[in-house]
Amino acid sequence: MIFTEAKLTNGQSIRLATLSGTVLDPSGSPGPSGKKGGFWLLDKEGKESFVRAVGIGIAVRPGHRVSLVYGAPSAHVEGALFGAMNHTTGDVACDIMKLGTALRSWRLDVAEGKSFLIWAFAPCLILALIAFASPSARLDTRIFAMFWSAIGGFIVGSLAWYFVGFRLGPQARLGELAAQINALGTSALQQAGD
Known part of the structure; x- marks a missing residue:
């Protein structure tokens, strides 16, 4: 072949x-x-x-x-x-x-790593910034809250990626690539019969 x-x-x-x-x-x-x-x-x-x-x-x-x-x-x-x-x-x-x-x-290449990073770190960053922006708390309290908010955001974002983001991103891209490969394969089969 x-x-x-x-x-x-x-x-x-x-x-x-x-x-x-x-x-x-x-x-x-x-x-x-x-x-x-x-x-x-x-x-x-x-x-x-x-x-x-x-x-x-x-x-x-x-x-x-x-x-x-x-x-x-x-x-x-x-x-x-x-x-x-x-x-x-x-x-x-x-x-x-x-x-x-x-x-x-x-x-x-379905950009699985990139998709995970976006889904996991976006909530991490947002929650950390919200916790740090609290004007009424002392600086050390805000840093402590920012740290735990970032960890919580990472966990929530990771779970959201696992249950939703993976299907919307990498799994959907895999379906698109599979359709392309199948179309190329079907075309090759049709040409082989000529």
Whole structure:
């Protein structure tokens, strides 16, 4: 497989590659080392490959033309299967989120740290300034109140980020990046069938 580079809107580069061929036997016959859960694919050069395609989401039969898309972060040598297209039936399934915890190795930049800092330190700073601005208290009392207000603001802000901010920021950005990768994968699959 030959990987090509693609750039996401967050500036990160990913690599995509496709493998196309004709399905030989999708019946679950064992592949190399007795592995099951895939099918044999014959490419146009006449090379047979066993494709371990558990959970890709398309049905295949012998004789169907199929393309598979693999993806990886730009630094990785090998890619993970995350989509397929049955050109005979027109079925397409492409979902990077099916990689589950393996997607963490892609290290998609969703600005998680920046989001946490904003959510945790904004209330910390605001409450500390309010506590310090009290004109009727002595300076040492205001410093003491500022210290404990800052700690309380940090705790409240951290909890707010965990329950709300993470979903509004990093998780939403991950959804946007996943949609971009899925669109790139679907496009690569469609081009592979030409």
